[in-house]
Amino acid sequence: MSPACASPATEPREHFHRIGAGATGERARSPxxxxxxxxxxxxxxxxxxxxxxxxxxxxxxxxxxxxxxxxxxxxxxxxxxxxxxxxxxxxxxxxxxxxxxxxxxxxxxxxxxxxxxxxxxxxxxxxxxxxxxxxxxxxxxxxxxxxxxxxxxxEIEADDSNITMTSMPYATLSGLADLTELRLRGGVSSLAPGAGGAELARLRDLEVAECEQLRELPAAALRPLPALAALSLWGNSIRLVHKDALFCQGSTELKLLNLNDNELSSLPAGVFIGCAALTDLHLNRNRLRTLFDSAVAGATWLERVDLSYNELEVLPLNELGGLRGLVHLDVSHNRLRAVRGAYRDGRTLPLPLLTLNLSGNNLTTLDRSSLEGLLALQELDLSENYLMRLNPDTFFAVRMHLTNLSISSNGLVVECGEELSPLRELTALRHLELARNNLTAVCGDWRALPHLHSIDLSHNTIRRLDVCPVL
Known part of the structure; x- marks a missing residue:
């Protein structure tokens, strides 16, 4: 590497204060x-x-x-x-x-x-x-x-002093033949269907939220709801989900499951078996340490999965191979130390992911194998990690379609040069965010990216422009 192409030596600045770090305890819900x-x-x-x-x-x-x-x-x-x-x-x-x-x-x-x-x-x-x-x-x-x-x-707004439901009021509501939406906030201590076998045959949308005494999603919880398409259980104290809770064999319409802001540390193997219509899964703001493989088996056509604000330490992309419809994955604000690429037995497993959010984790390094299998990836967020240096071939697997890349707020130092620049092969890139790092130079090959529309270099210590020839 030519000396003229090297970034001047600099001590990494103290890592910035993470945006949103104080929000982990706040109640959250889907839009x-x-x-x-x-x-x-x-x-x-x-x-x-x-x-x-x-x-x-x-x-x-x-x-x-x-x-x-x-x-x-x-x-x-x-x-x-x-x-x-x-x-x-x-x-x-x-x-x-x-x-x-x-x-x-x-x-x-x-x-x-x-x-x-x-x-x-x-x-x-x-x-x-x-x-x-x-x-x-x-x-x-x-x-x-x-x-x-x-x-x-x-919609019933209550607290534990007003209404306390020890079982879901299916018998009470079964006379309402046209009921399609039910929202219960507070006062629910159990999702058990109760005795009598009453059904809400037309209910499509059920929301039970902000119930401090609700700690379990029991077996056959959805049995009385054969037409249910959206189940939202946010802001409760759910710690246990029974493996037969969703009863998807009897309710094949379920498209959305929202369990965010609970106390889940794991999900049972096979809980989604039969849930062929499930496309949206929200598990953010729990205590999940592991999830993939056996837990998501059966949810073949999941499209969007939100696992942000959990306690995951490793992202095993190779265990997502069975999710043939997964296009959006959010694993931001966990404790990720490693990302394992989608390959097994020496063979790459192509994944359909279009967006991947890895921001706010503990990643210190990524190599060529980390993003293996993400051949269709268009948006990648690596901001708010500890990626001080990147390997030249870090983005090789995603080079064909990646259009949006954020590596902001990492303390990143990049050395310029044909053999060292980690960005030069991203020929589809349109938006690049490198703010709040330790950059001291702008490499010539960044400017040569044919589709680049914007680049954010704010809050760096840029001293040189075009220190390398355009290659």
Whole structure:
């Protein structure tokens, strides 16, 4: 190597403070879950400011009804009495209709601060309700829900002092023939299906979240849900998943499983057998130390897997060979010390991965074998590791299709030269991030990359430009 092409010697700077390191204890959820969660609460918030189309009725005991004819939103609160009765609500419909200028026909019903001593069906205008939210209500739920035959979506916000479900309320809800979405937050201590064999035949989306007493996903938990497509169990205390919990042999529709922010350290072998439709698996923010091979057997068509914020120390890409549909893998913010390429018995196992996130780990080195098998990879994030130096052939396996590469915040030192530059063969590269490293020179062969659109060299100590000839 020509002396002119060598980066001047420099002591590596102290490794930067990792972005997001303080966020590991925060509650997290999938974006779709967050959107669904806020729909009815947002409507309730909008109605906290009196609109010109809102009409309010209040009983002598403090029970309050409010109806907004512009949105067909109806709220019931028992802020003073703590309960309501069908008798006191009997005359409310006429009063609301006069104020609204038409008969009350609600699409959404929000009940808060009430003990469900009487059927909600006696609330005027609820025959047409399709969305129901119960906030800070008390049992018995079975009595309260009786007669709400048009309901399609139910959300129950509770805590352990209000509602404690020792089994899922399938029998209570089985009379709601059109129910497709059920969201339970707080108050659930068991996902056992209970006795009687009741089913929710049309339920597609089940979310049970923020239940501190929920510690297990038991056997046959999904047996009563033959049409379930999305199961979200985020923010609980689940430590054990039974190998027959998903019962995919009986429910072949399951596409999304979200178990993020629990206390899982492992998954049983064969838990996904029969789950042929499963495409999205979210296991971030757990305590997983191992997962692959026997645990993911059966989930052949998984497309997206999120394992961020766990305790994995090794990423064995060779154990992903059976996942023929896997295109997005996030293993960021673990304890990875090594990445093992996808090869077995001396033979490369091609993987379909398009994006791989390895940021925020403990990687100190990568060699040519580390990325073996990732022939289709387009995006690779190696930021926030300890990769101070890279081998010249580190990216050989991904050279054909890699378009986005981040090696920011590593303390990286790169020596320029035809035989040493680790980036010169990435001919498809479009975006390169090298910020917050110990770079002192810009190699000529980086500038010669034919499709490179942007390069971030901020927060380095660049002293030389074009110190090597363009080759």
């Amino acid at each position: 779709a879950t967050a959107v669904r969660r806020g729909v009815m609460l947002a409507v309730a918030l909008l109605h906290s400011v009196r609109s010109s189309s809102a009409v309010t009725w209040r009983s002598g005991s403090g029970t309050r009804l409010e109806f907004d004819s512009s949105t067909n939103y109806l709220s019931l609160s028992c802020e003073e009495s703590g309960s309501y009765s069908c008798g006191e609500l009997a005359g409310a419909g006429g009063a609301l209709a006069v104020g609204a200028g038409r008969a009350v026909a609600a699409a959404r019903l929000h009940v808060r601060d009430c003990e469900l001593r009487a059927p909600l069906a006696c609330v005027p205008g609820v025959a047409t309700v399709t969305e129901l939210m119960l906030e800070n209500t008390w049992e018995p739920i079975s009595l309260g829900l009786a007669g709400l035959s048009a309901v399609q979506s139910i």
